[in-house]
Amino acid sequence: MADAFSAAAEPTRRRLLQLLAAGPKTVSELAEHFTATRPAISQHLAVLADAGLVTARKEGRHRHYSVVPAGIAQLRAEIDRFWSTELELLVADATKRATTHPEEHHS
Amino acid sequence: MADAFSAAAEPTRRRLLQLLAAGPKTVSELAEHFTATRPAISQHLAVLADAGLVTARKEGRHRHYSVVPAGIAQLRAEIDRFWSTELELLVADATKRATTHPEEHHS
């Protein structure tokens, strides 16, 4: 099984996951949101499926793709594992500094 | 400025960020944790720097790399924007189902 983090990071696949999070959709429906051709979207979906993030349910001549909750949970776990305590503290420090001294942001 | 999400997704760079989160380090110190050569690590650091995630402080003949809190905060924002409400609900549903009916997990 592929690395969920890497699979989900690609911009097109990121959007695909967001679109599918709102509910199941067919490949053609999804492809309408992109400039890329339908086969390209189909291949992206295959990558996501290989990472266990989406699955397809066959229904007539349609293929309804939907998100796999367990896969999304695993992706979440990967993100959380990456997002260590140290990084969390750094962000907390950064946002605190930004709200306290907004103009000290010399570019 | 490059996409922080994509930059941080690459496995080697993911580890670099985690190592740097624990505190500033030189390129050689970082390179010890990998099988890749030092120039490779140096290039990964350049990618992270281009994404605004790390910065280098020159000190003698050493370059101490460290994480940029503001960049990490922006990465966090990108992740949060990706992690929409729908995805959150799916995960909540998945974990709930897993803890409630553990054996219904037919592979």
Added chain:
DNA sequence: CGAATAGGTTAGCGTGGACTTACGCATTTG
């Protein structure tokens, strides 16, 4: 000053990934 250390830069290589075009297969519909 010359050797050694730290590290950025370049050129070039190989691979993978994103993409398109073309095709094949199933399913529905007239």
Added chain:
DNA sequence: CAAATGCGTAAGTCCACGCTAACCTATTCG
């Protein structure tokens, strides 16, 4: 049944990317 629809797959192209080897610069130390 024939045309049309929905979609996966194969083949081929192109480019970005990760990597190494080689080189160059700056700094420290004998």
